[in-house]
Amino acid sequence: MDRLMNFFVxxxxxxxxxxxxxxFPLISDNEYHIYVMATAFIWAIAVYGxxxxxxxxxxxxxxHGGFFAIGAYVVAILTVDHGWAFxxxxxxxxxxxxxxxxxxxxxxxxxxxxxxxxxxxxVGFIIYLLLEKWEALTxxxxxxxxxAPPEGFGFxxxxxxxxxxxxxxxxxVLSVWLVSRLSRSLLxxxxxxxxISDDLAQSLGINLMRNKVLAFVLSTVYAxxxxxxxxxxxxxIGPAEADVVHTFDMITYLLVGGIGTLMGPLLGxxxxxxxxxxxxxxxxxxxIIFGPMLVILVIFFPRGIVGGFLTWRGRRLANKASQxxxxxxxxxxxxxxxxxxxxxxxxxxxx
Amino acid sequence: MLKISNLTKRFGGLAAVNxxxxxxxxxxxxxxxxxNGAGKSTFFNLVAGAMPPSEGRIEYQGMDITGxxxxxxxxxxxxxxxxxxxxFDQSTVLDNLIVGHRLxxxxxxxxxxxxxxxxxDEEKKCRSRAAEVLDFVGLSHIGxxxxxxxxxxxxxxxxxxxxxxxxxxxxxxxxxAGGINPEETExxxxxxRKMVKHGITVCLIEHKMDMIMSLADKxxxxxxxEKIAEGTPEQIKNDPVVIEAYLGxxxxxxx
Amino acid sequence: MDLFLQQVLNGLTxxxxxGLVALGLTLVYGILHVPNFAHGALYMVGAYVAxxxxxxxxxxxxxxMIAAGAVVAFLSVLCERLVxxxxxxxxxxxxxxxxxxxxxxxxxxxxxxxxxxxRRMPTPYTEILHFGGLTIPAQRLLIIAGAFGLMGALHLxxxxxxxxxxxxxxxxxxxxxxxxxxxxxxxxxxxxxxxGVLAAxxxxxxxxxxxxxxxMGHLLIMKAFVIIILGGMGSIPGAIxxxxxxxxxxxxxxxxxxxxxxxxxxxxxLVVILSVKPTGLFTKGVR
Numbered sequence: 001m002d003r004l005m006n007f008f009v010x011x012x013x014x015x016x017x018x019x020x021x022x023x024f025p026l027i028s029d030n031e032y033h034i035y036v037m038a039t040a041f042i043w044a045i046a047v048y049g050x051x052x053x054x055x056x057x058x059x060x061x062x063x064h065g066g067f068f069a070i071g072a073y074v075v076a077i078l079t080v081d082h083g084w085a086f087x088x089x090x091x092x093x094x095x096x097x098x099x100x101x102x103x104x105x106x107x108x109x110x111x112x113x114x115x116x117x118x119x120x121x122x123v124g125f126i127i128y129l130l131l132e133k134w135e136a137l138t139x140x141x142x143x144x145x146x147x148a149p150p151e152g153f154g155f156x157x158x159x160x161x162x163x164x165x166x167x168x169x170x171x172x173v174l175s176v177w178l179v180s181r182l183s184r185s186l187l188x189x190x191x192x193x194x195x196i197s198d199d200l201a202q203s204l205g206i207n208l209m210r211n212k213v214l215a216f217v218l219s220t221v222y223a224x225x226x227x228x229x230x231x232x233x234x235x236x237i238g239p240a241e242a243d244v245v246h247t248f249d250m251i252t253y254l255l256v257g258g259i260g261t262l263m264g265p266l267l268g269x270x271x272x273x274x275x276x277x278x279x280x281x282x283x284x285x286x287x288i289i290f291g292p293m294l295v296i297l298v299i300f301f302p303r304g305i306v307g308g309f310l311t312w313r314g315r316r317l318a319n320k321a322s323q324x325x326x327x328x329x330x331x332x333x334x335x336x337x338x339x340x341x342x343x344x345x346x347x348x349x350x351x
Numbered sequence: 352m353l354k355i356s357n358l359t360k361r362f363g364g365l366a367a368v369n370x371x372x373x374x375x376x377x378x379x380x381x382x383x384x385x386x387n388g389a390g391k392s393t394f395f396n397l398v399a400g401a402m403p404p405s406e407g408r409i410e411y412q413g414m415d416i417t418g419x420x421x422x423x424x425x426x427x428x429x430x431x432x433x434x435x436x437x438x439f440d441q442s443t444v445l446d447n448l449i450v451g452h453r454l455x456x457x458x459x460x461x462x463x464x465x466x467x468x469x470x471x472d473e474e475k476k477c478r479s480r481a482a483e484v485l486d487f488v489g490l491s492h493i494g495x496x497x498x499x500x501x502x503x504x505x506x507x508x509x510x511x512x513x514x515x516x517x518x519x520x521x522x523x524x525x526x527x528a529g530g531i532n533p534e535e536t537e538x539x540x541x542x543x544r545k546m547v548k549h550g551i552t553v554c555l556i557e558h559k560m561d562m563i564m565s566l567a568d569k570x571x572x573x574x575x576x577e578k579i580a581e582g583t584p585e586q587i588k589n590d591p592v593v594i595e596a597y598l599g600x601x602x603x604x605x606x
Numbered sequence: 607m608d609l610f611l612q613q614v615l616n617g618l619t620x621x622x623x624x625g626l627v628a629l630g631l632t633l634v635y636g637i638l639h640v641p642n643f644a645h646g647a648l649y650m651v652g653a654y655v656a657x658x659x660x661x662x663x664x665x666x667x668x669x670x671m672i673a674a675g676a677v678v679a680f681l682s683v684l685c686e687r688l689v690x691x692x693x694x695x696x697x698x699x700x701x702x703x704x705x706x707x708x709x710x711x712x713x714x715x716x717x718x719x720x721x722x723x724x725r726r727m728p729t730p731y732t733e734i735l736h737f738g739g740l741t742i743p744a745q746r747l748l749i750i751a752g753a754f755g756l757m758g759a760l761h762l763x764x765x766x767x768x769x770x771x772x773x774x775x776x777x778x779x780x781x782x783x784x785x786x787x788x789x790x791x792x793x794x795x796x797x798x799x800x801x802g803v804l805a806a807x808x809x810x811x812x813x814x815x816x817x818x819x820x821x822m823g824h825l826l827i828m829k830a831f832v833i834i835i836l837g838g839m840g841s842i843p844g845a846i847x848x849x850x851x852x853x854x855x856x857x858x859x860x861x862x863x864x865x866x867x868x869x870x871x872x873x874x875x876l877v878v879i880l881s882v883k884p885t886g887l888f889t890k891g892v893r
Contacts, residue, residue, distance in 0.1 A: 058697075058699060111880060112884075114639075114702070117641065118835065121643075121831070122828055125824075125873060133867060178464065182463055185463045186470065186473060186474055190450060193450045196438065199401060199433065203401075204422075204450060204453065204454060205423075205426045206454065207420075248706055251706065255703060287710040287711060288715060290710060291707045291711025293707070295707040298700040298701075298703050299693060314441075318495050318496050
């Protein structure tokens with residue numbers, strides 16, 4: 001039992017998940033499932049972005065879906081109306097995410113808690129309205145069709161599902177890798193201090209604005225890149241991409257998986273995506289389940305699947321270490337300082 | 352160390368701190384006392400830069416820090432604790448302390464991406480500083496415990512350690528002994544003495560009179576935002592104005 | 607000139623509805639410091655209950671309004687008891703997420719029963735009155751009179767009754783209120799009930815000149831937030847004045863600047879205000 005539990009938080013889990021993701025298209029002969037998985041990965045990338053600003057830094061950003069849509073629209077407009085190829089447009093989308101993120105962040109992050117959430121809710125809505133009304137630029141409510149897919153190379157053709165799946169997987173791995181490095185670093189700890197309290201962070205000499213804007217821009221780059229990939233696979237987008245419902249969906253993924261944890265965004269996104277797939281008939285009414293689920297989660301399991309598990313396990317480790325304390329001091333100190341990359345570290349840093 | 356001149360903070364028409372001038376010398380315990388609502392916390396917030404004063408001047412080591420942002424003041428060597436200890440419950444004691452030394456490091460996003468040598472060195476530095484301050488406050492044995500699982504007094508000590516991790520020269524303690532029992536209070540007082548012995552200047556707000564009287568070298572008394580007395584514990588104890596102020600607000604000053 | 611007056615009238619209509627919804631929001635915020643994102647959904651439920659009572663049960667408009675008020679007040683109190691009360695000591699991000707959960711749930715339930723299509727709610731007051739060059743549909747007059755009547759009643763309630771006075775006391779100082787022995791639970795429930803009634807009555811008044819659909823609360827709740835930020839979070843007169851400002855800005859802006867973008871006006875205003883003054887207009891100092 002113990003060994004099984006250890007497996008679930010050890011780095012082995014990450015490698016196992018990766019191997020599983022790599023072989024998934026080989027063992028699944030259902031192309032639709034592969035497609036669903038690929039889109040789930042895209043959403044997961046966006047959720048990782050949300051986790052940076054909301055999970056680590058503690059600022060509830062309700063414009064996240066809007067930034068996702070900005071990324072998608074940049075690719076759509078550049079490839080369809082200006083004849084760009086996908087990849088340059090993809091980079092432009094990431095840049096647009098950074099620039100808009102910076103502009104919105106500089107204004108909105110001066111606001112505290114509720115004001116920030118309300119402000120970003122409004123920003124998200126302004127993005128939606130602009131996409132819908134600014135017909136000359138965005139084609140209005142008709143949306144944009146025939147978006148260029150990512151160009152392949154050699155035999156690789158990204159309009160086919162399986163190669164596209166691997167492309168998205170590569171981006172996902174990159175995203176998770178960066179967040180894992182971030183969360184373990186001094187910078188990640190800086191974000192966490194801000195999450196505890198602005199006042200505390202400032203008293204520790206942390207420049208609030210600089211760090212919050214950095215976290216926000218990172219998150220919007222994630223969102224915009226995910227949106228760009230999304231545009232490349234569905235190849236048709238409309239203003240509905242900016243609907244606040246997508247932001248709410250992402251909050252659900254994040255909360256189910258575990259807000260502020262490393263693997264939470266991925267596990268939450270996958271769990272909910274497949275749950276929705278299984279309850280296909282419920283698609284339209286999924287919120288009847290997800291709404292109360294959000295409430296129950298924040299009341300009873302605010303740290304989600306991964307977070308709850310880490311706390312439970314970390315506490316047991318701590319108790320074990322305390323017992324060993326009686327035996328010898330040195331034992332405890334190696335436990336506390338921890339070795340980099342060890343799962344113990346994850347329990348602390350991902351908290 | 353700290354020189355305050357004519358410090359005033361008004362909220363609307365009300366002066367929470369009114370024309371207070373005082374000097375707190377280095378290397379000793381300076382206490383600020385006064386009845387509830389006397390403006391003690393506001394005074395602290397002004398010194399720490401959490402809010403700008405309406406009027407007056409704050410000098411720290413001869414430097415004018417009036418209106419400076421709190422994070423800059425912290426980098427100059429002023430640390431503080433809060434009335435309510437804010438810590439990260441779902442993380443271990445040691446993990447909570449590592450960020451304390453962040454202000455003495457330089458690493459940026461780029462260092463994180465390439466995992467630079469600078470970042471690795473600085474993380475090592477922060478980690479060892481955390482272990483040091485943990486040892487300083489006498490909590491080495493619970494470094495691996497979760498914050499949620501430690502006692503109130505231990506939390507207070509962790510908050511002290513966090514402030515110490517910033518390498519401060521002046522530490523502002525906001526009601527350090529709030530909510531803990533007399534014996535623990537005595538232990539905390541010892542810790543504060545130890546801080547002073549290590550060259551740190553302490554400024555604290557406290558309600559527990561016996562603690563203040565035995566600990567402080569200098570006391571300033573605030574009432575309705577104004578300084579009504581300052582001096583040694585002996586002088587304060589016998590000051591008729593102070594006794595009057597405390598009796599007036601139905602608290603006792605007998606130590 | 608007549609055109610201008612017509613827009614003023616439109617602004618007054620819009621403004622009084624915005625004021626009603628914002629009032630509920632600001633009361634709840636004042637007491638619990640929860641930005642209740644679900645408030646717009648309560649407004650929407652109010653419209654549907656009124657619609658159901660009139661169309662399906664065939665009852666009259668005023669009964670429909672009472673039914674809507676009662677149902678939504680109950681729902682609102684239920685939210686307080688089941689969700690916000692257990693979360694009162696949680697980190698601030700949690701109650702916001704929970705409020706979003708409630709919002710999603712209510713919308714999904716309504717959509718399951720009534721579908722996503724737009725419905726038109728009937729009103730017995732279809733006359734159109736003429737004053738000089740002005741055309742005034744009776745329903746609009748009813749909205750204005752109803753909204754201000756309700757605000758007046760609320761004012762009396764808050765000033766003249768014990769519970770009302772405690773609501774105000776608690777809004778001003780939560781800790782202080784606990785010290786003097788106010789039953790915080792009762793006050794919180796009462797506040798949520800009042801907020802629910804205001805939303806439901808607002809919805810019943812406004813629905814006949816608008817459409818009824820599951821997402822009808824979205825735009826409104828966001829505007830209500832803009833209003834209470836404009837008027838100071840927790841301020842009662844601020845919500846009413848703020849509501850009127852936004853109402854007029856939209857009516858006049860929509861007519862003289864661009865009808866397409868009239869919904870952006872409120873948000874643009876918010877962006878400008880918060881950029882200049884991060885704590886909102888009319889906030890009294892720093893607490």
